[in-house]
Amino acid sequence: MKxxxxxxxxxxxxxxxxxxxxxxxxxxxxxxxxxTMADIFKPHISIMNCLQSSYWETRLIENLKRFGKxxxxxxxxxxxxxxxxxxxxxxxxxxxxxxxxxxxxxQFTNPLLYKPQFHKTPHISIARGMTAEQHALAxxxxxxxxxxxxxxVNELTLLRRPINTKRIRKFxxxxxxxxxxxxxxIQQLSLDFETIFK
Numbered sequence: 643m644k645x646x647x648x649x650x651x652x653x654x655x656x657x658x659x660x661x662x663x664x665x666x667x668x669x670x671x672x673x674x675x676x677x678t679m680a681d682i683f684k685p686h687i688s689i690m691n692c693l694q695s696s697y698w699e700t701r702l703i704e705n706l707k708r709f710g711k712x713x714x715x716x717x718x719x720x721x722x723x724x725x726x727x728x729x730x731x732x733x734x735x736x737x738x739x740x741x742x743x744x745x746x747x748x749q750f751t752n753p754l755l756y757k758p759q760f761h762k763t764p765h766i767s768i769a770r771g772m773t774a775e776q777h778a779l780a781x782x783x784x785x786x787x788x789x790x791x792x793x794x795v796n797e798l799t800l801l802r803r804p805i806n807t808k809r810i811r812k813f814x815x816x817x818x819x820x821x822x823x824x825x826x827x828i829q830q831l832s833l834d835f836e837t838i839f840k
Contacts, residue, residue, distance in 0.1 A: 648694060648699075648802040648804055648805065651801040652798055652801075653688055653799075654797075659791075659793070660685065661684055661685050663789075663791055664683070664685040664766060668680045668768055677780075680819060683737070685767075687740065690744070690747070695756075703800065703817045703819075705750050706747075706751070706817065708750070710745045711824050712825045713743060718737075719791075719793050721734060721838075722737035723768075723789070725777070728766045728767065728772045728773075729777075730772070730810075732768060741762060741764065744764070772793070797819055798818070798821075798831055801813035
């Protein structure tokens with residue numbers, strides 16, 4: 643059996659309203675500052691990426707879906723503009739929910755993955771890979787920009803693309819992992835019964 647190596651990318655995608663809010667920023671960064679990669683990808687929160695054999699794909703998706711049953715949907719609140727070196731992004735006020743998800747998710751998936759990279763500072767990139775000049779100019783223009791919006795985080799999206807190719811390929815969506823919180827509810831019900839019958 644031939645095994646293919648793919649790059650896997652796990653993300654949270656904001657709803658259409660948030661994408662329509664942020665996409666013009668990304669397009670502006672391309673036009674004004676020359677950040678040619680800014681508007682290639684739709685707005686998203688990066689959770690994890692890795693290179694992996696297709697042999698583990700089914701088990702990975704099964705593990706992710708089991709994990710989704712332990713997470714309740716919640717609202718992510720956008721909070722202005724932030725920066726890393728060479729990157730400008732939309733910041734998230736209540737990122738502790740996302741950090742918790744990333745930490746717990748690493749325990750669910752690590753046994754199946756080869757050197758996964760978990761993104762431990764959740765944000766929505768506007769532009770990355772910027773030159774020092776691009777970054778300095780953009781940050782001067784945008785550092786005090788305010789954004790007041792929120793969206794419900796209710797699922798993960800798993801993407802993949804082949805790496806054995808001479809041209810850059812876009813990622814293909816291969817699975818959606820809903821957050822249902824049903825296992826939390828079952829655990830809580832069990833605790834409630836234990837309390838009642840003690």
